[in-house]
Amino acid sequence: MNGIDGLLGGCRAEVRAVLERALSGERVSWQDGVVLCGARGRDLHALALTADVLREQQAGERVAYVVNRNINFTNVCVKSCRFCAFSRTNRSAEVYYLEVEEVVRRAVEAREMGATEVCVQAGLPPNPRQDLYLELLRALRAAVPDVHVHAFSPEEVKYGAEVSGTPIPEYLQQLKDEGLGSIPGTSAEILDDAVRKRLAGGRITTAEWIEVITGAHRIGLPTTSTIMYGHVESDAERMRHLDLLRSIQEDTGGFTEFVPLSFVHTEAPLYMKGMLPDVRPGPTGDDVVRLIAISRLMLGPSVKNIQTSWVKEGLKQAQWLLSCGANDLGGTLINESISTSAGATHGQLTSPAMLRRAIRDAGRIPVERNTRYEPLHVFDHAAQEDPPHPLDGVLDAEERFGSYDRLTAAARAEKRERVQLRRVN
Ligand code: SF4
Numbered sequence: 504m505n506g507i508d509g510l511l512g513g514c515r516a517e518v519r520a521v522l523e524r525a526l527s528g529e530r531v532s533w534q535d536g537v538v539l540c541g542a543r544g545r546d547l548h549a550l551a552l553t554a555d556v557l558r559e560q561q562a563g564e565r566v567a568y569v570v571n572r573n574i575n576f577t578n579v580c581v582k583s584c585r586f587c588a589f590s591r592t593n594r595s596a597e598v599y600y601l602e603v604e605e606v607v608r609r610a611v612e613a614r615e616m617g618a619t620e621v622c623v624q625a626g627l628p629p630n631p632r633q634d635l636y637l638e639l640l641r642a643l644r645a646a647v648p649d650v651h652v653h654a655f656s657p658e659e660v661k662y663g664a665e666v667s668g669t670p671i672p673e674y675l676q677q678l679k680d681e682g683l684g685s686i687p688g689t690s691a692e693i694l695d696d697a698v699r700k701r702l703a704g705g706r707i708t709t710a711e712w713i714e715v716i717t718g719a720h721r722i723g724l725p726t727t728s729t730i731m732y733g734h735v736e737s738d739a740e741r742m743r744h745l746d747l748l749r750s751i752q753e754d755t756g757g758f759t760e761f762v763p764l765s766f767v768h769t770e771a772p773l774y775m776k777g778m779l780p781d782v783r784p785g786p787t788g789d790d791v792v793r794l795i796a797i798s799r800l801m802l803g804p805s806v807k808n809i810q811t812s813w814v815k816e817g818l819k820q821a822q823w824l825l826s827c828g829a830n831d832l833g834g835t836l837i838n839e840s841i842s843t844s845a846g847a848t849h850g851q852l853t854s855p856a857m858l859r860r861a862i863r864d865a866g867r868i869p870v871e872r873n874t875r876y877e878p879l880h881v882f883d884h885a886a887q888e889d890p891p892h893p894l895d896g897v898l899d900a901e902e903r904f905g906s907y908d909r910l911t912a913a914a915r916a917e918k919r920e921r922v923q924l925r926r927v928n
Contacts, residue, residue, distance in 0.1 A: 510545075510548065510549050510552055511523065511549050511553075513545045513549065514545060514546050514549045515546055517538050518538060518539065518541070518542055518546045518549065518550070519549070521535045521538050521539055521800075522539075522549055522550065522553045522800075525553060525557065525800045526553060526556065526557070528804075530804075531797075531800045531801045532746070533739070533742035533743050533745065533746040533801070534742070536738075536741075536742035536745060536746075536797050536800075536801055537738045537739055537742050539793065539796075539797050539800070540738035540741070540742065540793060540797070541738075542793055543789070547789060547792060547793060547796075550793065550796045550797070550800075551792055551796045551826070551827040551828070553796070553800065554795070554796035554797075554799035554800060554803075554827055554828030555826055555827060555828060557799050557800060557803050557828070558799055558803065558809070558828050558829070558830055561799075561803045561804065561807050562803075562807050562808065562809075562830040563830075564867050564868050565830070565867065565868045565869075565870045565878075565881070566825055566829075566830055566831065566832060566862040566865070566867045566868065566869060566870065567808075567830070567831050567832070567869075567870045567871070567872040567876065567878070568831070568832045568833065568834065568835070568855070568858045568862075568869070568870075568871060568872065569619065569620055569833070569834045569835075569871070569872055569873065569874060570616075570617050570618045570619055570620070570834070570835050570855060570871060570892075570894065571613070571618050571619065571620035571621065571622055571653070571834035571835060571836065571837070571874075572609065572610070572612075572613035572616075572618050572620075572621050572622070572835075572836065572837035572838060572904075573621075573622045573623075573624075573834075573836050573837065573838050573839055573840065573851075574601070574606055574609050574610065574621055574622070574623045574838065575589070575623075575624060575625050575838070575840040575841065575907070576600070576601040576605075576606050576623065576625045576639075577598070577599060577600040577601065577625045577626050577628050578590055578591050578597070578598060578599055578625070578626050578840070578844075578907075578910075578911070579591055579592070579593050579595075579598045579599075579600060579626050579628050579629065580592075580626030580627050580628070581626075581627045581628075581629050582626075582627060582658075582703070582705055582706070583703075583772075584702065584703030584706060585702055585703050585771075585772055585773040585778050585779075586692070586702050586703065586731070586734060586766065586771050586772075586773045587703070587771070587772070587845075588767075588770035588771050588772065588844045588845040588846065589626070589840055589841045589844040589845065589907075590626045591626075591911075593629055596914060596915045596918040596919075597911040597914050597915055598914055599910040599911060599913070599914045600628065603638060603639060603642045604642075606623065606639060606642070606643070607642050607643060607646045607647075609621075609838075609904075610643055610646060610647045610650060611646055611647055612904075613650070613837060614647050614649070614650050615893070616837070616893045616894050616897075617855075617892055617893050617894060618650065618835070618837070619650060619651060619873050619874070619879065620650065620651040620652075620653050620684075620834065620873070620874045621643065621647075621650055621651075621652055621653070621654075622653045622654065622687065622834070622836075623639065623643075623652065623653070623654035623655065624654065624655065624656050624659065624687060624689065624841075625659070627658065627659065627662045631666055633666055633667045634667060635663070635666075636654075636655055636659065636660075636663040636678065637663075637667075637677060637678065637681050639654075640652060640654070640678065640681035640682045640683055641681050641682070643682060644681065644682035648682075651684040651685070651873060651874040651875075652682055652683055652684050653684060653685045653686070653687060653874050654683060654686070654687070655678065655683070655686060655687075656686070656687055656689040656690040657686070657688070657689070657690050657691075657707055657711070657712045657715035657716060658689075658690040658706070658707045659690075660674065660675065660678070660686065660715045660719075661707055661711055661715060663678075671714055671715060671718055672718045672721075672722075675715070675718050675719050675722055675724065676722055678724075679722055679723070679724050683724065684724075684874060685724060685725045685726060685727075685759065685874055685875070686715075686716070686719050686724055686725075686726040686727075687726065687727050687729075688716060688726045688727040688728040688729050688758065688762075689727075689729050689764075690706070690707055690712065691712060691728070691729045691730060691731070691744075692706075692730070692731040693730065693731070693732065693736045693740050693741065693744050694709045694712060694713075694743075694744050694747050694748075695709065695736070695740050695743065695744065696708055696709050698735065698736050698740055701735055701779060702734065702735065702773065709747075713747075713751065716728075716751065716757070717751060717754070717755055717757075719757065720751075720755035720756070720757025720758075721755065721757075724757075725757050725758070725759045725875065726757055726758060726759070727758065727759055727760050727761075727762055727810075728748045728751075728752070728758045728760070728761045728762070728806065729761070729762045729763070729764055730744055730745070730748075730761075730763050730764065730794075731764045731765075731766055732763065732764070732765065732766060732786060732794060733765050733766040733783055733784075733785040733786030733790060734766040734768075734773065734774075734782050734783060734785075735779055735781055735782050735783070741794070742797075742801075745797070745798060745801045745802060746801070748761065748802065748806070749801060749802055749805055749806070752802070752805040752806050753805055758806050759808060759874070759875065759876055760806065760808035760809070760810050760831060760876070761798055761802050761806045761808070761809050761810065762810040762812060762833070763791075763794050763795060763798060763809075763810075763811070763812070764812060764815055765785050765786050765791060765812075765815040765816065766783075766785045766786070767785060767815065767842050767845035767846050767847045768782070768783075768784040768785050768845075768846070769845060769846025769847075770844060770845050770846040771845055771846075788820060791816060791820065791824070792823075792824065792827050795809060795811060795824045795827050795828045795829050796827045796828045798828060799827075799828030799829075800828075803828070807830075808830060808831050808876060809828055809829045809830060809831065810829065810831040810832070810833050811824040811825065811829040811831070811832060811833070812833055813832060813833065813849060813853050813858075814833075814836065814839050814842045814843075814847055814849055814850075814851075815842055815847060815849075816849075817849045818849070818853060818857065818858075818861055821861070822861040822862075822864065822865055823865075825861075825862070825865045825867060826865060832858050832861070832862065835852060835853055835854065835855060835858070835894055836851055836852060836853070837851065837852050837894070837900065837904055838851050838852075838900075838904055838905065838906065838907075839851035839852075839907075840906075840907035840910075843906070843907050843908070844907050850900065851900050851901065851904075851906060851907075852894065852897060852900035852904070854892070854894045854895045854897065855871065855892045855894055855895060856889070856892065856895040859882055859886065859889065860886070863882075863886060868881065868882065868883050869881075869882040870882065
């Protein structure tokens with residue numbers, strides 16, 4: 504016995520049976536996925552290697568990334584999801600709001616720095632202008648028509664539709680007509696209403712999330728798909744989530760990629776305030792490997808691109824995950840607020856050169872792609888021949904592009920000033 508047979512020979516029988524079925528192209532059920540959730544030690548090595556073999560068959564040797572910028576234009580939100588450390592109520596001294604002109608300025612600056620995508624997501628501001636999201640799209644299209652706008656989570660789409668009194672399918676069409684290019688499949692967490700209720704009362708329901716996502720797919724708006732895991736969900740709830748995403752993809756074909764998002768607990772109210780006794784402090788390193796590898800086995804045949812997030816995992820673990828089923832490193836981001844506010848410590852910009860270095864060192868071929876996964880530049884030559892990129896020279900992203908901490912600090916300072924002025928007057 505040698506090669507992968509030899510490796511599988513060291514596995515427990517039930518894990519081996521699932522891995523063999525996956526390697527022979529059989530469908531991995533969510534119940535099979537639950538068996539794989541028990542993979543530890545050598546079982547985990549075998550699972551990761553199986554996922555890597557399937558990754559090679561399904562996605563090849565290229566690893567892609569997109570040069571993009573996140574613009575989280577406000578942290579004020581009418582909801583208070585228990586896992587969210589980013590949002591503030593409008594009574595908070597830390598509320599910031601970037602006006603349309605500032606959103607556009609950031610998008611123009613991103614394009615000048617080589618970005619092909621802006622990712623626009625935010626809190627749900629109270630009493631917004633009825634056409635806030637449409638207005639943002641119009642302004643972005645006028646200023647940067649060649650930049651792909653990847654924007655508005657299903658929760659925001661639902662909110663925008665409600666505020667404007669428009670049914671969701673029509674609202675999606677309006678967003679598309681104004682220049683929306685694709686939608687982030689965030690606000691999914693775990694698509695199970697009992698879990699969602701525990702994480703965040705009032706969160707968009709599973710059925711509503713599906714309505715927004717499939718409605719987008721139906722009119723030709725692609726979306727990503729995500730999971731946020733490592734909090735209160737069970738293995739079965741995780742695996743049923745993957746199974747649901749797979750069934751949507753088989754129906755619509757509208758997911759560009761799957762992005763597993765580790766729960767970052769450090770500043771999350773759910774964890775810090777002990778809101779749920781059984782909440783876990785995010786996944787462990789092995790748990791991250793398991794989920795990426797199982798995603799490749801379950802989703803890979805229909806969602807070819809499995810992304811690993813350097814923001815959540817750090818570039819070092821993200822690089823290792825490229826050998827455990829992943830084939831995408833996500834974006835450069837330039838600004839990152841959601842994970843940073845929750846306590847992630849991996850920064851807000853990873854330059855194209857750093858992404859390519861990690862990819863090459865994993866023995867793979869770096870590719871800069873656009874949001875729709877079309878290759879823009881294949882780096883199948885030596886690193887010394889890479890053309891310079893404007894982002895490669897940025898040594899201090901916070902100083903150069905601002906940050907979430909600076910925005911909230913400025914809001915605090917402004918509020919202090921207003922209070923002092925009131926006292927003086
Ligand atoms: S997750 Fe989104 S909707 Fe929920 S509180 Fe945070 S910003 Fe608001």
